Amino acid sequence: MNSPIVEIGLTDWSQAHPEPEWTRAVEAGKVLYFPKLGFQLQPQEQALLREELLKAGTRNVSLGADGLLKGAAGNEQEQQALAEMVGRFRQQALQLVDDLLPEYKGLLRLAPTSFRPKQVENRAQSVRADDRRMHVDAFPSRPNYGERILRVFTNLNPQGAPRVWRLGDDFEAVARQFMPRAKPYRLWQAKVLKALHVTKSLRSEYDHLMLQMHDLMKFDETYQKSGTQTTMPFPPGSVWVCFSDQATHAVMSGQYMMEQTLYLPPGHEVDPASSPLAILTRLAGRPLVGVGAGKAL
């Protein structure tokens, strides 16, 4: 297995000079890793690194594109400080991506920015929801028809704890392994899910296959234990960027990080043939979204 990491020695969020090989690498499913690019906390922001600032029953604090903060506990002043901190990270993440991957400029759609104060190793959850198992990101309720999920992460841990990921084989190798086991897509089932509001729009065959891969990977104990993988500890004061719908990953441990998601419309990659949509379409031998998809199913 080639290294799933491409290390970049950038030290300033606004000083990235793009190199075409970085876009190629991230589109090949690699993680761009910036070991010297930390998010600088203001002195008073150290006090925000507390799990109690997460509202009971929520996974993350998130700052919407509209500037509204959700999922936060704490008093008004603390919530305002959280919104400021997360908002500053958003600005820096957007600047980084614009400079680093200029081919996507003007095309990316902003998703909420999250602050995740929970300790990963203590989260009790179902196999399907357990992100400590290798997976690719796929949304059960929000079909995306091949829209790409680009994510920027930074580790804020004040005690020096790394955020430990496992990174797996490239997307095509994993797709070749799991696609033959996927349940067939049924258009009528997708229609029922939509009618019941389980999904916000009609689940395409692409979305179905991505969810199948997500689930089949997580439930396969042999793959989880002995599939091709590399352990990668991201230390505090580092940043990493990847297409999380393509880079096979598991989040093993860590606490306190921020994350910015950006959506890239399908087909706007520099090399669209390297995308999960193109790879799955090629392996399936038929269109998985749009005109011609779902025929004879």
Ligand SMILES: [Fe+2]
């Ligand atoms: Fe994930």
